[in-house]
Amino acid sequence: MKDPRLVKLGLGLAAPVLALLLAFLITSLVLVVAGDPVGEVWSTILGVPEERNIANILNNATVLYLSGLAVAVGFRMNLFNIGVDGQYRVAAFVAAVVAGEAWLPGAANTVLAILAAMLAGAAWAGIAGVLRARRGVSEVISTIMLNFIATGLVAYFLRRVAVREEGSNDIGTKEIPEGSRIPGFSIGDGPTEVYGFIFLAALAGFVYWFVLNRTRFGFDLRATGRSTxxxxxxxxxxxxxxxxxxLISGAVAGLVGLPLLFGDSYSYGSTFQSGLGFAGIAIALLGRNHPIGIAIGALLFAYLDEQSNPLQILVGVSPDIVAITQGVIVLTVVISYEVVRRYGVRLEQHAVARALEADRQEARA
Amino acid sequence: MPDVAPAVRLRGIGKRFPGVIANDDINIDVARGTIHAIVGENGAGKSTLMKILYGVQAPDSGTIEIAGEQVSLSSPADAIRHGVGMVFQHFQLADNFTVLENVVLGAEKLHGIGAAARAEITRISDAYGLGIEPDRLVEDLGVGARQRVEILKVLYRGAKVVILDEPTAVLVPQEVDELFGNLRELKAEGLSVIFISHKLDEVLSVADEITVIRRGTTVATVDPAGVTSRQLAELMVGSELPSPSTESSTVTDRVTLHVADLSLPGAEGPGQGRPLLDAISFDIHAGEVLGIAGVEGNGQAELVEAIMGMRPGATGSIRLAGVDLDQLSTRRRREAGIGYIPEDRHRHGLLLDAPLWENRVLGHQTRKPWARLGLIDRKAARADTERIVADYDVRTPGVDTLARALSGGNQQKLIVGREMSGEPILLIAAHPTRGVDVGAQAAIWGHIKDARRAGLAVLLISADLDELIGLSDRIEVILRGRMVGSFDPSHVTPEQLGSAMTGAGGAV
Known part of the structure; x- marks a missing residue:
């Protein structure tokens, strides 16, 4: 008899592969309808990235990975945290202020800012959590509304604390002192450094896996998600x-903006990247809420983003075609998981029936 | 015999689901102008059958004939087109709409939504004596009137066959009488009524013919004039009744569970003020099985959930072996020594999409051998699940199989094994053999008897009176949230229990 855990792994891989193939197919149809060269587009996108692109992909994936993890924590309990976007912006702003003020020296300042970010993210998500637990308010609605409030809140406070950069209209928080930044590293001789925060993201993934699968708390959380x-x-x-x-989902969301803050921009300004929270939803879905799956999803999304950049120049097609692919993936993922899940249930029932039949025949003999 | 074709003829209907009792070779003829009752225990397959007849599910085998014509019903719309209508147990009405709006909703093409529709509603209401005013708001109507609106909705859509699923479950006795009056009007006008119930006295009083379903198949069709409710009960349960307690008593004088003055207020809202539990007091001694008899929905589920700490509004005192449970959470209560076999194993007993070993841990997250410093030792959990699978004869390929893939009986054996493994001093068993096969039923009865011999206190809730009589040392009857009578199982008949359950008889 086949090992049921192997079968489970096989089915687990079949679903995302099926989803990706479908998504590529649908994107190709869009290209055909628009009269764009399908083959050239795919050969550009699906090529092997160059060294300097790899650093960009890893950096982008780091951020998306944290966003996916934050969403996945909620998913495991059937909570739809759409508010990761607002949570990470509030958190990144708080971290930028704390780190910029530099009350503590060097690395201690970094740690304090990271903790402040997690607290801020947790608090912002906690509002939706308390509303849901105490008043039955759907977290989908409340987190969406909190996203808007976060935008306004951050913009308002940014004006209060901001310093204007020399020769620019952009405003931002005070720059983080050099000793408190998180140093990156180079791959090969590329000019772009990979964020040092990537190791913290990997650690977050491990902690996520350990807490959910090995602790009583994680068991309770998964049990609640499966049947309240x-x-x-x-x-x-x-x-x-x-x-x-x-709270935990929000705390993880609080980390999302930090690779950018400590490895790239060193301050929170009006141009700080937004919209990372929504990509996290797609990536958590694609990765089946599994820490490795989410990593693969994050790398894939980052890879597609990076590889689509030269489309405009090389084949004269808008890189937005990749956004279509990513959007379609979200849909095909949901469909293909359901198809594969049903197939898996049938397979299992057959296995149970076979085992029982064998039992009976043994009893007869 | 009548020369016209029966209104509904079912032949050899079969339906298989994994893990649940299915329909198997169901044969029923419903004559025109009659009330045909279908009775059976919970989980016997009545609901599946009705879903098949109403087009919600397709049968795997068999044929359906309506008025002599063979049909295949693939949706409720199909069923309605063939003149089959269904009134569900849970009403499907929009409270903030008027009766008229509710009736025409989805059937706007028939008579529009204005004066013609109003006239038609009034005509139907008068013709069958339903007494419905089309312009009242549904939220102002009582339960009985809402049910009549549901019936009218079905008639409005041209139903010739009306299916009523457990229609009396939500009604008080006077409303039941009114409903039966309405049904007789329908019958007089040549319509056929299919009446699903497990309340035998009601069925005997209203039906023209009764079909009994047991374990998914039709076992008999009888004339109500020629049977007693005892005979019906035997048909429903089959010959596999537990032997009425011939075993010697193991009751001790140690009180294990002491419940005093337990009350639970009803839900807020108009007409809902009646308390769900009203000053309930009882003791269960070590080695004693206390059976609770009652018509479904009279507070049994609430009693169990109040003892388990799942009902926040409950007042009164609950003590387990001298420990005051009142302020304890559900988890603390379980840790204090309660084993709990819930009424609905899919909703409360299992994580269907989790492997068996995770289901073994469920409810015992904080227990040895797997709980260490807030971590869960998977190896220990798997090993202990293997033990239960072997000791309780759970038929499964392994402990990594999902709970969903097992049959109902094997799921229940796993739950029983789990709840007996936490060193309980009190076992709460709510409908422990509902919807399980005969073999599993006998095994579960054996485990409850073993628990009693081992000195556990057992609280047994069951809709199966013979199960209660066979296993209990004492039976208390619950009616509208109150204990209304105490019986000695060695001297009580199901008829006596039945009348106490409906409030017709008193305590012995």
Whole structure:
């Protein structure tokens, strides 16, 4: 008999592969309809990236990975945290202010700023958690609204604390002192450095996996996600789990903007990158909420983004075609997981039936 | 026999689901102008059958004939087109709409949404004596009136066959009488009514013919004039009744569970003020099985959930072996020694999409041998699951199989094994053999008897009166949230219990 865990792994891989093939197919159709050269577009996008591009891909993937993790924490408990976007901007702003003020020297300042970011993200997400647990407000609605409030709030406070950069209309927080930045490293002789924060992101992924799969807390969280009613009967306090899960999701979301802050911009300004929270939803879906899966999803999205840049120059096609692919992936992922899940359930039921039949025949013999 | 074709004829209907009792070779003839009752235990397959007849699910085998014509129903719209309408147990009405708006919703093409529709509603209401005013808001109507609106909705769509799923479950006795009056009007006008119930006295009083379903198949069709409710009960349960307690008593004088003055207020809202539990007091001693009898929905589920700490509004005192449970969370109560076999194993007992070993841990997250410093030792959990699979005869390829893939009986055996493994001193078993196969049923009865011999206190809730009589040392009857009678199982008949359950008889 085949090892059920191997079968499970095979099915787990089949779903995303199927989703990607479908997404590429649909994107190709769009290209055909628009009269763009399908073959040239794919050969540009799916080529092997050059060294300098690899650094960009890794950097972008680091940020997307944290965003995917934050969303995945909620997903594991059936909470749809759409507010990662607002949470990371509030958190990055708070971290930028704390790090810029430099109350502590060097690395201690960095640690303090990271903790402040996680706290800020947790607090912002916690609002939605408490509303859901105490008043039954859908976290989908409240986190979307909180995204808007976050935009306004950050813009307002940015004016209060900002310093104007020399010869520019951009405003931003005070620059983080050099000793408190997180140094990057080079791949080969490329000019772009890879964020040092990538190691912290990997660590976050490991902690996510360990907490969910090896601890009692993680068991309670997964059980609540699978069946609220069974969780209640087993003695889990669902209201408490809802709040805690949102706090953790928000804390992880608080990390999303930090690779940029400590490795690239060194201050939070009006041009700080936004929209990273929404990509996280797609990546968590694609990665099946599994830390390795999310990493692959994040790398894939970052790879597609990077490789699409020269499309305009080389083949005269807008790089936005990749946004279509990414959007379609979200849809095909949902479909193909459901198809594969049903197939898996059938397979398992057959296995159970076969085992029982064998039992019976043994009993007869 | 009548020369006209029956209104509905089902032949050899079969439906298989993984893990649940299916329909198997169901044969029913519903004559025109009659009330045909379909009775069976919970989980016997009544609902599946009705879903098939209403086009919600397709049968795997068999044929459906309506008025002599063979049909295939692939959706409720199909069923309605063939004149089959269904009134669900849970009403499907928009509260903030008027009766008229609710009735025409989805059927706007029939008579429009204005005066013609209003006239048609009034005509139907008068013709069948439903007494419905089309312009009242549904939220102002009582439960009985809402049910009549549902019936009218079905008639408005031209139904000749009306299916009612457990229609009396939500009604008080006077409303039940009114409903039966309405049904007799329908019958007089030549319509056929299919009436699903497990309340035997009601069925005997209203039906012209009764079909009994047991374990997914039709076992008999009888004339109500020729059977007693005891005979019906036997048909429903089959011959596999547990032998009424011939075993010697193991009841001790040590009180394990002491419940005093347990009350639970009803939900807020008009007409909902009746308390769900009303000053309930009882003791269960070590080695004693206390059976709770009652018509479904009279507070059994609430009683269990209040003891488990899942009902925040409950007042009164619950003590387990001298420990005051009132302020404890559900988890602490379980740790204090409660094993809990829930009524609905899919909703409360299992994580269907999780492997068996995770289901073994569920409810025992904080227990040895796997709980260490907030971590869960998977190896230990798997090993202990293997033990339960072997000791409790759970038929499964392995402990990594998903709970969903097992049959109902094997799921239940896993739950029983799990709940008996936490060193409980009190076992709460709510409908422990509902929807499981005969073999698993006997095994589960054996485990409950073993628990009693081992000195556990057992609280047994069941809709199966013979199961209650066979296993209990004492039976309490619950009616509208109150304990209304105490019976000695060695001297009580199902009829006596039945009348106490409906409030017709008193305590012995």
């Amino acid at each position: 009613t069974a969780a209640v009967a087993s003695g889990i306090s669902v209201t408490k789990m809802t709040v805690v899960a949102m």
